[in-house]
Amino acid sequence: IVCFIGRSNVGKSSLIKALFSLAPEVEVRVSKKPGHTKKMNFFKVGKHFTVVDMPGYGYRAPEDFVDMVETYLKERRNLKRTFLLVDSVVGIQKTDNIAIEMCEEFALPYVIVLTKIDKSSKGHLLKQVLQIQKFVNTKTQGCFPQLFPVSSVTFSGIHLLRSFIASVTGNLD
Ligand SMILES: Nc1nc2c(ncn2[C@@H]2O[C@H](COP(=O)(O)OP(=O)(O)OP(=O)(O)O)[C@@H](O)[C@H]2O)c(=O)[nH]1
Numbered sequence: 797i798v799c800f801i802g803r804s805n806v807g808k809s810s811l812i813k814a815l816f817s818l819a820p821e822v823e824v825r826v827s828k829k830p831g832h833t834k835k836m837n838f839f840k841v842g843k844h845f846t847v848v849d850m851p852g853y854g855y856r857a858p859e860d861f862v863d864m865v866e867t868y869l870k871e872r873r874n875l876k877r878t879f880l881l882v883d884s885v886v887g888i889q890k891t892d893n894i895a896i897e898m899c900e901e902f903a904l905p906y907v908i909v910l911t912k913i914d915k916s917s918k919g920h921l922l923k924q925v926l927q928i929q930k931f932v933n934t935k936t937q938g939c940f941p942q943l944f945p946v947s948s949v950t951f952s953g954i955h956l957l958r959s960f961i962a963s964v965t966g967n968l969d
């Protein structure tokens with residue numbers, strides 16, 4: 797199992813949709829309104845692999861978010877990796893820090909994915925990437941050292957992330 801967490805509207809559902817665009821049995825709902833995903837959604841991919849789309853935290857998050865998500869992340873034994881999505885336009889926000897602290901506290905192996913890279917200029921993106929990379933290198937323990945910048949609109953970075961997920965879940969063919 798791998799799961800995707802991040803602030804409301806950061807692009808979790810869109811990313812899952814982009815990653816599994818080749819697997820038509822995976823049907824992901826995306827909405828313009830933040831706070832769209834209210835429950836944890838489980839998508840079975842193949843026989844041995846499940847993806848979890850989590851509700852977003854922050855703005856218009858469901859009230860039981862903390863209970864639902866924290867409890868899940870804390871107790872899930874076969875959770876292979878947690879993908880923590882950060883909006884590349886605005887970088888790491890307060891609520892992202894809370895999620896990062898939660899991953900650190902539960903000693904979850906997690907990976908930071910930068911979303912919506914089509915929205916900012918190359919220069920702005922580079923600045924955010926360097927800043928977040930420095931944060932990862934100096935302030936985190938459980939975070940994978942490489943960032944994955946992606947766009948669900950242009951599909952930039954999607955192939956690499958898909959391969960990474962395949963390798964951590966043992967689904968490489
Ligand atoms: N430009 C751009 N827009 C994106 C990208 N990914 C998502 N969006 C837009 O961002 C909005 C939110 O996307 P969702 O995938 O629903 O976000 P979410 O994180 O699942 O949101 P919640 O379910 O509310 O937590 C939608 O309007 C998407 O079209 C991207 O890579 N580039």
Ligand SMILES: [Mg+2]
Nearest residue numbers: 808809832833
């Ligand atoms: Mg969603």
